[in-house]
Amino acid sequence: MNAFNPSKGRNMTITYKELRERKIKLDEKRIENMNRVREEALALIDKYTESLQLENESWDDYQGNQNSYVTTGILYDDGTFRKCDINSVTIDDYSTISFFISTVIDDSPRGGSFIPVGVTLWIGDDDRTHVRIGEDSDGIKVINNNWDRVCFRLKDKVFIGISKTELTY
Numbered sequence: 001m002n003a004f005n006p007s008k009g010r011n012m013t014i015t016y017k018e019l020r021e022r023k024i025k026l027d028e029k030r031i032e033n034m035n036r037v038r039e040e041a042l043a044l045i046d047k048y049t050e051s052l053q054l055e056n057e058s059w060d061d062y063q064g065n066q067n068s069y070v071t072t073g074i075l076y077d078d079g080t081f082r083k084c085d086i087n088s089v090t091i092d093d094y095s096t097i098s099f100f101i102s103t104v105i106d107d108s109p110r111g112g113s114f115i116p117v118g119v120t121l122w123i124g125d126d127d128r129t130h131v132r133i134g135e136d137s138d139g140i141k142v143i144n145n146n147w148d149r150v151c152f153r154l155k156d157k158v159f160i161g162i163s164k165t166e167l168t169y
Contacts, residue, residue, distance in 0.1 A: 030094040033123060037097050040129045040142075041086045041121050045072060047147035048101060048154055059107035067112065069104045081116050096122040103158045115161035117154055133157055 049070045058066040073083040081102055089099045098120045106113040120132040122139075130139035133153040140149050 033094045034091045037091055037095060037121060037123060038086055040123070041072075041089075041097050041099070041119075043145070044119070044121065044131065044147055044150060045070065045086070045101065048151045051148075051151040051155070052103070059104065059111075060109065061112060062109040067104065067107075069107070071102045071114075073100050073102060073116070075100045075116050075118070081114075096120065101154060103154075105158070105162055115158045117157040117161070119154075 052069065054069055058068050060066055071083045072086055072089070073081050074089065075081050081100065083102075084099075086097070086099065089097055091097050098118070100116040100118055102114045102116040104112065104114045118134050120139075122130050124130045124139075124141075126141075129142040131142065131150045132139045133150065134157050136153070140153060142150065
């Protein structure tokens, strides 16, 4: 009867130094991936904001506070949106970030109504950026830093959201 021998056919000369070096390289790759995901998310936000062709970067509420037209954040189960910077959003599996992009649809002084749209962005096995907008099952592949399809889909979701919501935000 033969017992299982995991080293059969291999020379077991792996040292602790080699294990540690592999761990360090893996950690460096994970950090590189997370930085890339954040950079891509920031690029999306910039391109989306630019695609809206805003006359001003912000609008003033009745108290004189300046407010951004586009913000990022998270949406809780109860529907509450909390603004937060992309750097505060958790990255899953070192390559995927999920957050909401909120677009103001009423910039009157007493306005501020907005539509949040869910975004999931990841780096695929093909080393390209992929983006899923809302509940869409298919992701959009970003090729040559062209975010047009993603921006169009975001604006489409906001447009649809305007007629679907009671604007309770």
